[in-house]
Amino acid sequence: MTAMDERELVLARKERVAEGVVCLTLREPDGGAVPEWTPGAHVDLLLADGLERQYSLCGDPADRSALTVAVLREPQGRGGSAFVHDRLTEGTRVRVRGPRNNFALVDAPRYLFLAGGIGITPILPMVAEADARGVDWRLVYGGRTRTSMAFAGELxxxxxxxxxxxxxxxxxxxxxxxLLGTPEPDTAVYCCGPEPLLAAVEQRCAAWGPGALHVERFSPKADADAGPRESFEVELAVSGRTLPVPADKSILEVVEEAGIPVLSSCQEGTCGTCETEVREGVPDHRDSLLTEEERAAGETMMICVSRSCGPRLVLEL
Structure with a gap:
């Protein structure tokens, strides 16, 4: 991803779609086409005060006139949702990075979609796509109360x-x-929602076999950063530099301090912005995004949180 993926859009419409949830419609200032995207994609909103937050696109991918996201107010959050709810108004220009898709809809004969709360947002275009394909699918959508469940009525x-x-x-x-006690062959399970739901679904899908379950997180797993923090060296193959990574700093911090530009966003290992190719070495994966198969392959890593299993890594930076 490059800086060219970043653009300024206008907030054309802001509406309340459930208790504590607002929907934002973002358009190009000149009325032009917004970037293409596919079900499961998200964008980064670059808000004031250095806030960057990731939100799933929940509109129609065929509608190139606007990008649509829905944002839940998080009373215990870090300020991003409060900024969106309280300070973004219609006509405001918003910096947007993306779209990027780490949660793509694979081809499957049937789908089971599980959504918890605001986790319905990436599921909406997936359901529409599955229905358009004419394949078997069902959606089970949970929330605290009926009034808190965005888009429930229209679904x-x-x-x-x-x-x-x-x-x-x-x-x-x-x-x-x-729902998940008996594995169903040829069924892809897609789940998005709060961490307790994701953890419970992962536990029950352990017997379904590799590739059956697909989840998306916007907060890290509880034990994502577990394990010792040792120092190591990182060789940057493109820049031709070798840098020490001390135990108390991430690869991303060290690279940025060396003046090497790297795109990043969440800095929690959930968004995929800083995903970097690994040329040599074994990553110590501490992200909440890569699948077990991708971790085992060791071809890429999230340098905002992941470390090295050995004394040296060679990265495509």
Whole structure:
């Protein structure tokens, strides 16, 4: 990804779509076409005060007139959602980076979509795509209350009983044992939502086999940064420099301090912006994004959080 992926869009419409959730419609200032994207993609909003946040695109990929995101106010958050809710107004220009897709919809004979709360946003265009393909699919959508579940009404109106709404105050937690207890061949499971839901789904899908489960996180796993922090060297193959990485700094910090430009965003190992090719060495993966197969391959790493299993790494930087 390059700086050319960054652009300034205008907030053309801001509307409340559920309790604590606003939907933003972003357009090119000159009315031109917005970048192409596919279901599962997200963008970074570069807000004031140095805030950068990632939000899933939830509109129609065929509609090149606008990009649409929905943002939940997080009372215990770090300020990004509060900024969006309280300070962004219609007509405001917003810096946007992307789109980028780490959660692409694979081809499958059938799909089981599981969404928790605002995790419905990347699932919306996936459901539309699956329905357009004419394949078998179902969506189970949970939330705290019915009024907190964005887009719930329109999903049921459009797709009927393929959509199961499960407000927690009415039906309890999602019935994951019945949904995932028996592996279903040729079924791709897509899940997005709060970390407890993702962890529970991952546990129950362990028997489904590699490649069956697809999840997206916007906060790191609880144990993502577990393990010792040793110092090591990183050789930058493009820049021709070798830099020491002390135990108390990340590769990203060391590279930036050396004056080498690298795109980054979340700095938590969830967004994929700083994903870097590994030429030599074994990464100590501490991200919350790569699959187990991608980790085992060791071809790329997130340099904002991941480290080295040995004394030296060679990176494509």
């Amino acid at each position: 049921v109106a459009k797709y009927g009983d393929r959509v199961s709404l499960r407000p927690q105050d009415e039906t309890g937690l999602l019935p994951l044992d019945s």
